[in-house]
Amino acid sequence: MPDFDVAVIGAGAAGLSVAAIGSGLGLRVALIERGRMGGDCLNYGCVPSKALLAAAHAAAEARRAGRLGIRLPEPEVDWAAVRAHVRGAIDRIAPNDSAARYRGMGVEVVEATARFTAPDEIEAGGRRLTFRRAVIAAGSAAVVPEIPGLGAVPFLTNETLFDLEERPAHLLILGGGPIGLEMAQAHAWLGCRVTVIEAAPRVAVREDEELADGVRAALAADGVAFREGAKLLRLEPGTGADRVVAVLDGGERIAGSHLLLAVGRAPRLEGLGLEAAGIEAGPRGIRTRPDLRSVSNRRVWAVGDIADPEGIGPRAFTHVAGQHAGVLVRAMLFRLPGTRVDYAALPRVTYTDPELAQVGLTEEEARAAGHTDLRIQRWPLSENDRAIAEGRAEGLVKLVATPGGRLLGAGILAPRAGDMAGLYGLMIGRRLPLSALASMVLPYPTLSEGGKRAAGDFYAPRLLSPFTKRLIGLLKRLP
Template sequence: MPDFDLVVIGAGAAGLSVTALSAALGLKVALVERAEMGGDCLNWGCVPSKALLAAAHAAARVRQAGRFGVRVAEPEIDWLAVRAHVRGAIARIAPTDSEARFRGMGVEVIRASAHFTAPDEVEAGARRITFRRCVIAAGSSAVVPAIPGLDSVPWLTNETIFGLEDKPAHLLILGGGPIGLEMAQAHARLGCEVTVIEAGRIAGRDDPELADGLRRVLRREGVTLLEGTKLAAVERDPAGLEAVLGDGTRIAGSHLLLAVGRTPRLAGLDLAAANVAATPRGIATDAGLRSVSNRRVWAVGDIADPEGIGPRAFTHVASQHAGVLARRMLFRLPAKVDYAALPRVTYTDPELAQVGMTEEEAREAGHDPLPYRFPLPESDRAVAEGLEDGLVKLVVSRKGRLLGAGVLGPHAGEMAGIFGLMIGRKLPLSALAGLVLPYPTLAEAAKRAAGDHYAPKLLSTFSKRLVGLLWRLP
C-alpha cells in the first residue's frame, strides 16, 4: 500500500485548494512545501501588490480631492508605515494558509524540497514516500532575462520588491505587463520617479484602445513609458545602476525591477524519474490536467500546460484548476479546463479588465466581430464622481453572442464577472441589454454598449411603420 493517497507538491493557491478538499473527503494527504505557506499569491504577489496599490491609491485620492472643493495639503508618504500596511495584510490572511490549519485538517505538512525518485514516489527532505496520486502545484517564478551586466548590479523581482526598506528614488521597470504597470503606478503615486522600459507596447495582451486610455493616465501621473525600446545592457552607477537602451541612451536609476513574465518551476523536480513529460512552458497535461505520460500525476496552477495552450499565471486560474481536479480526479466526472471566459485584470487606477477575446483575437479566430463602445465618462455615475477616463468595449458575434469584453475604469474587475458569466454560459447579448441595474452605477455603461447592438433594428423604418400601424389599433 502507498504511504499516502495523495501527495501535493506546492502550498500555493492551487495546491492548498486541492489539499483542503482532498483531506475533507477523507483522503490521506501529504503537502510538501519548501518555502512559505500560501506561495506566491500571499507572500510576493496578489496580496502585497494590492496592499501597496491601496496605499498608493489613497495618496492619489488626497491629491485629487481639490476637484470636489476639498482642499488638503500634499500627502506625506511614510514609507515604513506603508511597508507595515503591506506586511499587515499578509499577516491577516496568512492563518488561512498556515501549516497549523492544514495539520488540523489531518494533512501531513512536510517543509522541504521535493523531487521524484520513481513514477509513484517522491523524496522530500530525508523521506521517501509513495503515493497513489500526486498533484504538482509548484507554481512559477519571475523570468530573469539574459541582459549583459545584470550580474554586476542589484535587481528586483516581485519576490523582493516588497521587502525594500527605503523608498526607491528612481525605479526602472523592465516590462510593461500587469506587474510592471501596477508597480509603476504604485511607486509613482508614493513619490518615486518611475521609468518603464517595454520592448513592445504596454498592456500588450489587452485591447489597444483600452491600453491607450491607461497610457494617458500613467503619463499624466508622471510615469515615463519607453515603448518599443529594448534594454541592451546595465552597468553599475554611484546611484545604483545605469540602463543602456538599444539606441545607446543611458538612464540612471536607483533600482531595477524585472517584470518580463513568469516561468514554471520545473527545475529540481526530477520529472524524468517519474516519466512526467514537460516543456519549458510547463507540465504537459490533457484538458483535465492529468499528465499525458504518467496517469498517477496531475498538475495545477502556473506549472500546468493543458493541451499545449500554455499556462495562465493567475490565482483565479489556480482555483479553476482545483475545481476541474476535484471533479476529474476525486469524483471521476468529466471535466476540462476552458479559458474562453477567463478574466484578467491589471489593478491600476483605473483598472484594465479583459474577458474572452479582444477584437483582434476574434478576427484571428475567424469571426467577423461587431465592436460596441461606451465611454465611461458619459455615464451619470462617472459624471457625478468626476471621472475623466474609461471605456467599455464589447466584441460581439454577428449572431449576437458576446465573444469578449474589455473595461478600463474604476473597479473594472468587479464588472468582469458579468461578462464572464455571459460568455461561459453562452447567453445572448439581449441578456445584458435587458438587465435591470441599480442607478447610477458604472455597470450601466456595459448595458448601454449592449443596447447599441439592437438600436438599428429597434429604430429602423420597418419598426417605425409597425408602431404606426399598431398605434391605430383600439
C-alpha cells in the same frame, strides 16, 4: 499500499485548494512545501501588491481631491508605515493558509523540498512518500533574463520588492505588462520617479490597444516615463544614489536607484526530479492533457502556473488555480469523463487606476480566431452619470460580439473594472445573448450601466428600423 491517496507539491493557491478538497473528501493527503505557506500570491504577489496599491491610491486620491472642491496638502508618505500596512495584510491572511490550519483539516504537511524518485514516489525531508496520485502545484517564478551586465548590478523581483527598507528615488522597471504597470503607478503615487522600459512596441501588448492606450495615458499623467520599443543593450553599475544604468539601443542611458525585473514568469521545474517519474515538461511547464493529467505519467496531475495543457497553454493567474482545482476534483477524484480546462470566459485584470479588465477575447484575438464578422459595441464613461458625478469620466466599456449577439469578449477601462468583470464572464460561460445584458435592471447610478448601454445599442438599429416604425404606426390604431 501507498502512504497517501494524494501527494501535493506546493502550498500556493492551487495546492492549498486541492489539499483542502481532497482531505474534506476523506482522502489521505500530503502537502509538501519548501517555502512559505500561501506561495507567491500571499507572500510576494497578489496580496502585497494590492496592499501597496491601496496605500498609493490613498495618496493619489488626496492629490486629486481638488477636482471635487476639496483642497488638501501634499500627502506625506511614511515608507515604514506603508511597509507595515503591506506586512499587516499578509499577516492577517496568513492563518488561512497556515500549516497549522491544514494539519487541523487532517492534511499531513511536510515542510521540505520535494523530489520525485520514482513514478509513484516522492522524497521530502529525508522521507520516501508513496502515492496513488500526485499533484504538482509548484507555481512559477519571475524570469531573470540574460542581460549583459545584470550580474554586476543589484536588481529586484516581486519576491524582493516588498522588502525594500527605503523608498526608491528612481525605479527602473523592465517590462510593461500587468506587474510592471501596477508597480509603476504605485511607486509614482508614493513619490518615486519611475521609468518603464518595454521591448515590445507598446506596453500592455496583450491587451486591447484602445484600452491599453487609456492605461498608458493615466500612468503618464501620474508622472511615469515610458521607453517603448526599446532594446536594452546592457546594464552598468552607477554612481552614488543611481546604482543602475540602463543603456538602450540608440545610446540613451537611464540611471536609476533601483531596478525591478518584470518581464514574465517561468514554471518552477528545477529540482523536482521529473525524469525519475517519467513526467514530460517543456519551457512552459508540465505537459498535460486538457484535463490536467500528465501526458506521460497517469498518476500525476499539474495545476496552476506550472501546468501546460495541450492546445491551451499555461495561464499565470491565481483564479486559474481555483479553476484548476475544480477540474481536478471532477477529473481526478470523481473520474468524470469529458472534464477539461476552458478559458473562454477567463478574466484578467491589470490593477492600475483606471483598471483594465478583459474577459474572453479582445477584438484582435477574436479576428485571429477566425471571427471575421464582428459587432463592436462601445460605451464611454463620459456618458455615464456615476462617472461624471465622481469626476472620473475617463474610460470605456467595449463588447466584442457575433452578428447574432453572442458575447465573445468584454474589455473594461474604469475604476474598479475588475469588480464588473464577473458579469461578462457569466454571460460568456453560459453563452447568454447581449439581450440578457440589455434587459437587466441595474441600480442607478453605477458604472455597470456602461455595459448595459453598450448592449442596448446593439439592438437600437432593429428597434428604430423602418419596419418597426411601420409596425408601431399600425399598432397605434388599435383601441
